[in-house]
Amino acid sequence: MGALSFKLIAPFQPGEVTVRASVRGVSERIVVRYVPDLREMIAVGLLEGRIRSDRFNPNAIVPVRENDGFEEELKGFSKDFNGGRGRVGARAAMYLKGKVKGDYLLTLAYDSDKDTRKQLFESIDPNAFYPVYGDSSLKTKDAQSTGKLYVRLDKGRSYLLWGDYTTQDTNPARRLSQYNRTLPGLRAHYEEGAVVANTFVAQESFKQVVDEFAARGVSGPYSVSNPNGIKGSERVEILVRKRDQTSVILKVTPLAREADYEFEPFNGQILFRSPVPSVDDQLNPVSIRVSYEVEQGGKRFFVYGADAQYKLSDRLTLGAAVAKDNNPATGQTIVGANLVLKLSASTEIVAEVARSKSLVNTDPNGFNTNNSANFIGKSGEVDGNAVRVEIRHSTDQTRASAYVQRADEDFNNSSSGLTGGKQEIGGAITYKATEKLTITADAQRSEDKINGSENLAASLAADLKLTDRLTIGGGVRRVDQNAVSVAQQTINNCLTTTNIYTGSVAGYNTGYGISQVGNQQIDPATGLPVICNSAINPIAAPAQSLDRTSIFLRAGYKATDKLTVDGELQNISGTDPANTAKLGLRYAATKNIDLTGELQREFGGDRNNLYRLGADWRVADKTRLYSRYEYAHTYSANYGLGTGPLSRAFALGIDTQYMQDGSLYSEYRLNDAASGKTIQNAIGLRNGWNVAEGLRLQTSAERIVSTAGNATALSLGAEYTANPLWKGSGRIQWRGDNANTNWLFTASAARKLDRDWTLLAREYYSFIDPKNGTVDTKQNRFQVGFAYRPVDNNKFDALGLFEQKSDQSADKDSDTKIISLRANYHLRARGGCQAASRTSASMNYCSAL
Numbered sequence: 001m002g003a004l005s006f007k008l009i010a011p012f013q014p015g016e017v018t019v020r021a022s023v024r025g026v027s028e029r030i031v032v033r034y035v036p037d038l039r040e041m042i043a044v045g046l047l048e049g050r051i052r053s054d055r056f057n058p059n060a061i062v063p064v065r066e067n068d069g070f071e072e073e074l075k076g077f078s079k080d081f082n083g084g085r086g087r088v089g090a091r092a093a094m095y096l097k098g099k100v101k102g103d104y105l106l107t108l109a110y111d112s113d114k115d116t117r118k119q120l121f122e123s124i125d126p127n128a129f130y131p132v133y134g135d136s137s138l139k140t141k142d143a144q145s146t147g148k149l150y151v152r153l154d155k156g157r158s159y160l161l162w163g164d165y166t167t168q169d170t171n172p173a174r175r176l177s178q179y180n181r182t183l184p185g186l187r188a189h190y191e192e193g194a195v196v197a198n199t200f201v202a203q204e205s206f207k208q209v210v211d212e213f214a215a216r217g218v219s220g221p222y223s224v225s226n227p228n229g230i231k232g233s234e235r236v237e238i239l240v241r242k243r244d245q246t247s248v249i250l251k252v253t254p255l256a257r258e259a260d261y262e263f264e265p266f267n268g269q270i271l272f273r274s275p276v277p278s279v280d281d282q283l284n285p286v287s288i289r290v291s292y293e294v295e296q297g298g299k300r301f302f303v304y305g306a307d308a309q310y311k312l313s314d315r316l317t318l319g320a321a322v323a324k325d326n327n328p329a330t331g332q333t334i335v336g337a338n339l340v341l342k343l344s345a346s347t348e349i350v351a352e353v354a355r356s357k358s359l360v361n362t363d364p365n366g367f368n369t370n371n372s373a374n375f376i377g378k379s380g381e382v383d384g385n386a387v388r389v390e391i392r393h394s395t396d397q398t399r400a401s402a403y404v405q406r407a408d409e410d411f412n413n414s415s416s417g418l419t420g421g422k423q424e425i426g427g428a429i430t431y432k433a434t435e436k437l438t439i440t441a442d443a444q445r446s447e448d449k450i451n452g453s454e455n456l457a458a459s460l461a462a463d464l465k466l467t468d469r470l471t472i473g474g475g476v477r478r479v480d481q482n483a484v485s486v487a488q489q490t491i492n493n494c495l496t497t498t499n500i501y502t503g504s505v506a507g508y509n510t511g512y513g514i515s516q517v518g519n520q521q522i523d524p525a526t527g528l529p530v531i532c533n534s535a536i537n538p539i540a541a542p543a544q545s546l547d548r549t550s551i552f553l554r555a556g557y558k559a560t561d562k563l564t565v566d567g568e569l570q571n572i573s574g575t576d577p578a579n580t581a582k583l584g585l586r587y588a589a590t591k592n593i594d595l596t597g598e599l600q601r602e603f604g605g606d607r608n609n610l611y612r613l614g615a616d617w618r619v620a621d622k623t624r625l626y627s628r629y630e631y632a633h634t635y636s637a638n639y640g641l642g643t644g645p646l647s648r649a650f651a652l653g654i655d656t657q658y659m660q661d662g663s664l665y666s667e668y669r670l671n672d673a674a675s676g677k678t679i680q681n682a683i684g685l686r687n688g689w690n691v692a693e694g695l696r697l698q699t700s701a702e703r704i705v706s707t708a709g710n711a712t713a714l715s716l717g718a719e720y721t722a723n724p725l726w727k728g729s730g731r732i733q734w735r736g737d738n739a740n741t742n743w744l745f746t747a748s749a750a751r752k753l754d755r756d757w758t759l760l761a762r763e764y765y766s767f768i769d770p771k772n773g774t775v776d777t778k779q780n781r782f783q784v785g786f787a788y789r790p791v792d793n794n795k796f797d798a799l800g801l802f803e804q805k806s807d808q809s810a811d812k813d814s815d816t817k818i819i820s821l822r823a824n825y826h827l828r829a830r831g832g833c834q835a836a837s838r839t840s841a842s843m844n845y846c847s848a849l
Helices: 069-073 483-490 676-683
Strands: 015-023 026-034 042-053 077-081 086-100 104-111 149-155 158-166 182-192 195-204 206-214 235-242 245-254 261-263 270-272 286-295 301-311 316-325 332-344 347-360 380-394 398-407 422-432 437-448 454-465 470-481 546-558 563-574 578-588 593-603 609-620 623-632 647-656 689-692 695-706 711-720 726-737 740-752 757-770 777-788 796-809 812-828 831-838 842-848
Touching (some): 623 689, 676 757
Antiparallel strands (some): 077 086, 104 149, 158 182, 235 245, 332 347, 347 380, 437 454, 454 470, 647 695, 812 831, 831 842
């Protein structure tokens, strides 16, 4: 036994923080609540002015453009005079934070010249301006607001906020009525005693868009459907869907901007720090879901909502929520109520009801077009109800859970996790009857009222441990699927559709990009592709329904300390009766390497076969390198009792937990030159495995062969962080499928030349070769920057940048070179002169704070 002690660094804002500690594969999580630090007041501000006078007639000269120096610097307060020949401009900005009224913490920021409505949660972009600043200070994000004013007032666990916020409720009992938006406006949180409440209101012209598309085994770039996304409003998640029932989501992993993904410098497409596999280590399909706000234009409208929880007793908690979007094109109202009832220390019930009302398929501009199969042929206002009940029980002897949830056909809430027309009932139990006898059972019935699919699966088994090495067991399984459900697994008319994509919008901050480089939209109602071309791939007639029952016997024998053998005999009755035999092996080659193999053969019927090979290498405490190969014909659906096309798949990748649980910023720090977070955001990779001290590799490979089309993806990356004076990373990725051949290459290096000089260089290259005869797309950016910042005497400092960008596609052929230099000479401690020059403009000015 031992004890581990450590110190936590508080965040810059009060709130909940999840702390995770892992030791030798055992992990624990706790939630730490931070209250405001009632610090003494700190205030920083500036006033700036400028006057300009022209001798020319203002009507005879070129109008001032948005990015001209004067307009860019001072436009908050400006006025023309002398018939337009002169202009005066001023700017005021301030930031203050500190204790007021004894027990309140006030945070306030104002900037009269802020360029609003371009970005939510504004922060310093590591891809913008100069690549390196020679400054090792740690930068935090406070007072984030799309508007010119930000105000936050904290008291204990409660706060009042005017700025940017997300509306997501952290109450785990609230799922069906969950409303997750990113908005600027007013938000309040109250938490005292038995009451927790939230409310928000915003007046904007934003519309939420939710895109889901299949991952491709590479880092990207990935596009979304709308080019007008508001930067900073995105919520990016990795979804794993059940391979035999794609409407079921097994896992959702939220990602963090800059740490897990960034935006490439041409079209603003999403580029992940590590490859996103097409399938996980169990060959379940992986997809990417991006929720973001779009500037719809037109008159602004109100979006508002509120939720509350009240703890009636130690056993019962009640909750209610409402959210309303008054968008004339996509209006939506969601109301709900929930409760949590603790029957005992080990048993609790969660229940929830919700109702949604929304507009679909009515706006001529397509703002409320819903491509889901749920709303084909429907337009106007739709409304529906949803309900769910869940019970959980856990003791040393019994672990059990059961749930039921259903939604009306017109229930429409993308944040709920339940789509309209679904009805699901399920449960599972593990009961340890004695020290040697364990009984397990599970059942699930799902029905889709809209497309008519029905799916039932249930099993009951008992396992008896005869000796320390031998375990025997047996039981019964049943699968019942109607023809529609079977057809969804056996046919797919979307993935082989000819890929046609348009040109892209130039510019870094033009949204999220519109080049559909192989992106295949996923219908959240079914988990299947939504954009299909029936002329190219006609949909086959529905398959035969499936009704199979099996009786099985199984045994597991630990032959040696390293080798375990599993076997199973199964008799299947009903549709296509047959007998099967399965043999599995697991071999612990070393302490950290496991090899597995499985062979299943059918006797009678169609004599279908299944082959599986796997390997797992635990390269670190939280990192596992895995490979899987599978050849299967027909074995599909629950328990492998279903039907499906011939498929082959190979995958090699990394399963690591630190992507969602922590960061590696400290490894990237360049003393006196750049903080670890800054350097990792500029050059770092993600999801690698350590091969030596300071050397991390990133490898993945996958090969998918199926009737829907073949695809191969390969990736290799390396990252070096051992040297305290320089860090570097590079990666190369290739993917080939029926639509495109894609290449991606990136390389980055940061170097502290001496105490005063810092250098950072980056290379980005993307090549797309379409197989439909259209023109290739080539994009390349090379960037190198330096910072001169004397550590001992910072009288003079300078920044420099050279950048070359080339973009060649069907509608574009550009080559741009940028040289930029900026220098400061400090006349005294509180003032200075600054000179800046670029290839296209120059200016000189002095300022004092």
